[in-house]
Amino acid sequence: MPNQIQESSSYDIIQDELQQFEPIGLEQMKGVKLMNRIDTKYVIPIAQLAPLLRIAAPDYYVQCTDGKRTASYHTIYLDTADHRMYNLHQSGRKVRQKIRIREYEDTHNTFLEVKNKNNHGRTKKKRIEVPGCTLEANTCLQTLPQESGAFIAEKSWFKLSDLKPHVENRFERITLVNRAFTERLTIDLGVSFHNDENTRDADIAHLVIIELKRDGATFSPMYNLLVRLHIHPGGFSKYCIGCALTNPKLRRNNLKEKLHRIERLKEQR
Numbered sequence: 001m002p003n004q005i006q007e008s009s010s011y012d013i014i015q016d017e018l019q020q021f022e023p024i025g026l027e028q029m030k031g032v033k034l035m036n037r038i039d040t041k042y043v044i045p046i047a048q049l050a051p052l053l054r055i056a057a058p059d060y061y062v063q064c065t066d067g068k069r070t071a072s073y074h075t076i077y078l079d080t081a082d083h084r085m086y087n088l089h090q091s092g093r094k095v096r097q098k099i100r101i102r103e104y105e106d107t108h109n110t111f112l113e114v115k116n117k118n119n120h121g122r123t124k125k126k127r128i129e130v131p132g133c134t135l136e137a138n139t140c141l142q143t144l145p146q147e148s149g150a151f152i153a154e155k156s157w158f159k160l161s162d163l164k165p166h167v168e169n170r171f172e173r174i175t176l177v178n179r180a181f182t183e184r185l186t187i188d189l190g191v192s193f194h195n196d197e198n199t200r201d202a203d204i205a206h207l208v209i210i211e212l213k214r215d216g217a218t219f220s221p222m223y224n225l226l227v228r229l230h231i232h233p234g235g236f237s238k239y240c241i242g243c244a245l246t247n248p249k250l251r252r253n254n255l256k257e258k259l260h261r262i263e264r265l266k267e268q269r
Contacts, residue, residue, distance in 0.1 A: 010046045011189070014174075015069070017053040023064035024177055026107075039123050041236045042210040042226060045265050046189060049208045052229070056176070059221040060185065063175035065106050070172045072105040073188075074135050076196070077239045078163040083250060086166070086243050090254050094119040097156055098239055099163060101144075103135050110135065112148055114155040126155045137165040137196040165196040167242040178221055183214040185222050191238060195246035202245035206266050209236055234258075 044052075062069050078099045079085045088096045096117050103110045113127040128151050133143045141160070149160040174187040187210050192203040212220060226233075236258065244252045244259060252259065 010050065013050045014046075014053065014189070017050050017057070018062055018069040018174065020054070020057040021060060021062035021069070021176070023069070024061035026063070026065060028061075029063055029175070029177065038121055038214060040212040040223070040233045042212075042231055042233055043236050043261070043265070044208050044210065044231060046206055046208050048231075049187065049189070052225070055225060056222060060176040060178055063177070068106060070174055072170070073102060073173055074105055074170050075100050075102045075168060075238075076135055076137065076140055076165050077167050077169075077242075078141075079166045080158065080162050081164060083166070083243070086240055086250065089237055089240050090244070090250075090252060092254055094121075097158075098237075099152065099156055099158070100239070101130065101133060101135060101140055112144065112151060114152070116155075126151075135168075137168070140165060167239060167246065168194045168196060169238055169242055171238075176222075180219070182218040183212065183220050183222070186211045186213065188238070193242035193246050195242075198247060200246040202242070204241070204245075204262055207262065209238070 063071070065071060078101070085097055085099070089098075094117070098113075098115045100113050100115075101110065102113060110130050110133050111127040112130045112133070113125060116124045116126075118124070128147070130145055130148060132145065133140060141163070144160075152158060152160045152163070169191060171188045171191040174189070176185040176187070177183070178185075187208060189208050190203075190205050191207070191209065192201065192205065194201050210222075210226075212223060214220060240255060241258065241262070243250055244255050
């Protein structure tokens with residue numbers, strides 16, 4: 001599954017804009033975990049990102065690791081054989097879960113994560129590090145540490161034996177932190193998908209997914225900026241979109257408008 005930023009000219013401009021941000025290291029980031037938070041997502045064409053970064057630079061730090069201002073991610077999403085987590089999400093269920101194995105490729109740290117969303121829109125994430133786990137669909141479950149089963153049983157509605165790999169994604173992530181350290185902003189670009197059930201690939205490299213992560217209604221310079229630019233929030237699950245784009249057998253009634261919008265935004269590159 002290739003991870004390529006297909007909009008190369010836009011990507012180069014974005015890299016130039018990131019040089020205007022004051023960098024912040026991983027150690028400084030530890031105080032902005034926001035593990036119990038409200039997430040607000042926005043989806044924009046990649047061409048809109050550079051102007052947005054240019055305006056935001058005075059109010060934010062950018063996470064920087066070994067001189068690199070983007071980070072590479074590889075994720076395998078687990079689900080039941082009957083796609084229960086996907087179906088709950090696409091049917092509009094507010095209380096839902098996702099389970100994934102994620103590798104931070106630049107630091108080679110790998111985590112098993114359970115994300116719970118409640119009916120008030122708050123997301124609570126629990127995770128454990130799983131050193132030695134290989135992010136290959138046919139071996140990832142077998143290489144999880146022994147305590148992974150107990151973690152899944154305690155933190156989710158499922159047993160590890162219920163789960164199997166369904167969809168992988170890769171992307172580059174920009175992480176910004178406001179100067180008050182009360183908000184984290186992630187910007188995902190170059191998102192590509194691979195379906196582990198049928199080997200189909202897809203990508204949404206023409207889009208950027210912005211996510212504001214904050215505890216409650218704390219002040220957000222970016223939120224105010226997005227309102228001023230008439231960029232509106234909207235739910236967007238990379239797992240569900242990846243499933244829908246790569247598996248035509250799945251139900252997608254509640255995702256049709258998002259899938260249509262993905263196609264429409266191609267015209268705004």
